[in-house]
Amino acid sequence: MSVLARFAVTALSAVPAAGAWAEQSSVNLQTPVTSVATEIYDMHTLMMIICLVIFVAVFGVMFWSVFHHRKSKGAVAAHFHENTMVEIAWTVIPVLILLGMAWPATKTVISMKDTSNPDITIKATGYQWKWGYNYIKGEGEGIQFVSNMSTPQDQIQGRAAKGEHYLLEVDNPVVVPVGKKVRILLTANDVIHAWWVPALGVKQDAIPGFIRDTWFRADKEGVYRGNCAELCGKDHGFMPIEVHVLSADKYSAWVADQQGKLAATKEDPNKEWALQELVAKGEQVFAANCAACHQADGKGMPPAFPPLDGSPIVQGDKAEQIKVVMQGRDGTAMAAFGKQLSATDLAAVITYTRNAWSNQTGEAIQPAEITAALN
Known part of the structure; x- marks a missing residue:
C-alpha cells in the first residue's frame, strides 16, 4: 500500500462515520441516506483532511523559515541553483496526491451514473x-x-411567521x-x-x-x-x-x-360544463398556477407580468387566448401550460379569466375545445 493510501485509510478511520458530523454540525453536509450520498460525504471529508494537512505543512514551513531566517538574526540568503531531487519531489508528490484524490472521485461518479435495472x-x-x-x-x-x-404567501411576504419548512x-x-x-x-x-x-x-x-x-x-x-x-x-x-x-x-x-x-x-372530455362550474374550478386552477405572477386580483406586475384584468387578449378572441395559455410566449416568463394541465383545467382557468374582475365576456370554454386545439 502506498504512503498516500495508508494516509487516507488512517485519516478516514480517525473521523466519525459518514453522516456523524452532519448530525453534529449545522454547517456540514446533510446526513446521507443513500450509498452514493455516503460516498460523497466520505470523499468530502477525505479531501478536506488532505487540504488541511497540505495547508498546515506549507504554511508551517513558510512561517518557520521566515522566523528562523530573519535579518535580525543575521541570516544571509543562500545562493544555489537547480536541485534535481527537490524538483522531482515537488513534481511526483503532488501527482500522487492528485491520483489518490481522483480514485474515490472517479469511483463515486461511476456509481452516480449507473442507472441500470431500476425498480x-x-x-x-x-x-x-x-x-x-x-x-x-x-x-x-x-x-x-x-x-x-405550498408555503403560504403570508409567510413569503412577511405577514406571518416563517414555518419550519419555509x-x-x-x-x-x-x-x-x-x-x-x-x-x-x-x-x-x-x-x-x-x-x-x-x-x-x-x-x-x-x-x-x-x-x-x-x-x-x-x-x-x-x-x-x-x-x-x-x-x-x-x-x-x-x-x-x-x-x-x-x-x-x-x-x-x-x-x-x-x-x-x-x-x-377522471373526467369526460366531451362533458358540457356550465359557466359557473367552470368559473369555480378555474379560480382554484388560477390560484395554484397563475396567481404568483398575474396576482390574485388580475393586476399582474408590469412590465414582466402583464395584467389579465382588462387584457385585450383575455377579452378578445378566445382562440388566441387558448393558444397563448397552451403554448406560452417565447422570450417571456409565460409558460406553456398545454403539457402541464388537463383539458378540463385549461378550459376552466381560461373561462375564469374571461369572467373574473372586470372581464365579463359571458363565454364558457369547454374541454372539447381545448382537446381540439391540442390536436
Missing part, C-alpha cells in the same frame, strides 16, 4: 416554477401529478419505497432546471429537449428536501423538491390511494 422509474419535468412527475415504471405506474411549493414544502411530494432503486428521468419544458436533493446524493440538470437521468436508493424512511439548483428565472427560489420515503406497505397504500383518486377525478 421504479419516475419522469420529472421542470416548469417555471414547479415540477411535474410521471411514474412510468414500477408499482405506481400511471400516477402523475404537478408539485407546487420555501421547502410542496403540495404533492414524490413518494418512493425504502430500499428500492429509483431512476429519475429529467427534462424541462422551458429553461434549464436542476433536480437536487442533497441527502439522497442526487443533483442533475433538466434540459429542454433532452432526457438526463440519475438514481437513488434510500436506506432510511423519512422526508428529504431539496431545490431547483439552476437560476431558472424570477421564482427560482420557490421551486422546492420534497421526497417521502415510506415502508413497502405504506408505499403500496399510497399507490392505491393515488390510483383511486385518479379514477375518481
Whole structure:
C-alpha cells in the first residue's frame, strides 16, 4: 500500500462515520441516506483532511523559515541553483496526491451514473416554477401529478411567521419505497432546471429537449428536501423538491390511494360544463398556477407580468387566448401550460379569466375545445 493510501485509510478511520458530523454540525453536509450520498460525504471529508494537512505543512514551513531566517538574526540568503531531487519531489508528490484524490472521485461518479435495472422509474419535468412527475415504471405506474411549493404567501411576504419548512414544502411530494432503486428521468419544458436533493446524493440538470437521468436508493424512511439548483428565472427560489420515503406497505397504500383518486377525478372530455362550474374550478386552477405572477386580483406586475384584468387578449378572441395559455410566449416568463394541465383545467382557468374582475365576456370554454386545439 502506498504512503498516500495508508494516509487516507488512517485519516478516514480517525473521523466519525459518514453522516456523524452532519448530525453534529449545522454547517456540514446533510446526513446521507443513500450509498452514493455516503460516498460523497466520505470523499468530502477525505479531501478536506488532505487540504488541511497540505495547508498546515506549507504554511508551517513558510512561517518557520521566515522566523528562523530573519535579518535580525543575521541570516544571509543562500545562493544555489537547480536541485534535481527537490524538483522531482515537488513534481511526483503532488501527482500522487492528485491520483489518490481522483480514485474515490472517479469511483463515486461511476456509481452516480449507473442507472441500470431500476425498480421504479419516475419522469420529472421542470416548469417555471414547479415540477411535474410521471411514474412510468414500477408499482405506481400511471400516477402523475404537478408539485407546487405550498408555503403560504403570508409567510413569503412577511405577514406571518416563517414555518419550519419555509420555501421547502410542496403540495404533492414524490413518494418512493425504502430500499428500492429509483431512476429519475429529467427534462424541462422551458429553461434549464436542476433536480437536487442533497441527502439522497442526487443533483442533475433538466434540459429542454433532452432526457438526463440519475438514481437513488434510500436506506432510511423519512422526508428529504431539496431545490431547483439552476437560476431558472424570477421564482427560482420557490421551486422546492420534497421526497417521502415510506415502508413497502405504506408505499403500496399510497399507490392505491393515488390510483383511486385518479379514477375518481377522471373526467369526460366531451362533458358540457356550465359557466359557473367552470368559473369555480378555474379560480382554484388560477390560484395554484397563475396567481404568483398575474396576482390574485388580475393586476399582474408590469412590465414582466402583464395584467389579465382588462387584457385585450383575455377579452378578445378566445382562440388566441387558448393558444397563448397552451403554448406560452417565447422570450417571456409565460409558460406553456398545454403539457402541464388537463383539458378540463385549461378550459376552466381560461373561462375564469374571461369572467373574473372586470372581464365579463359571458363565454364558457369547454374541454372539447381545448382537446381540439391540442390536436
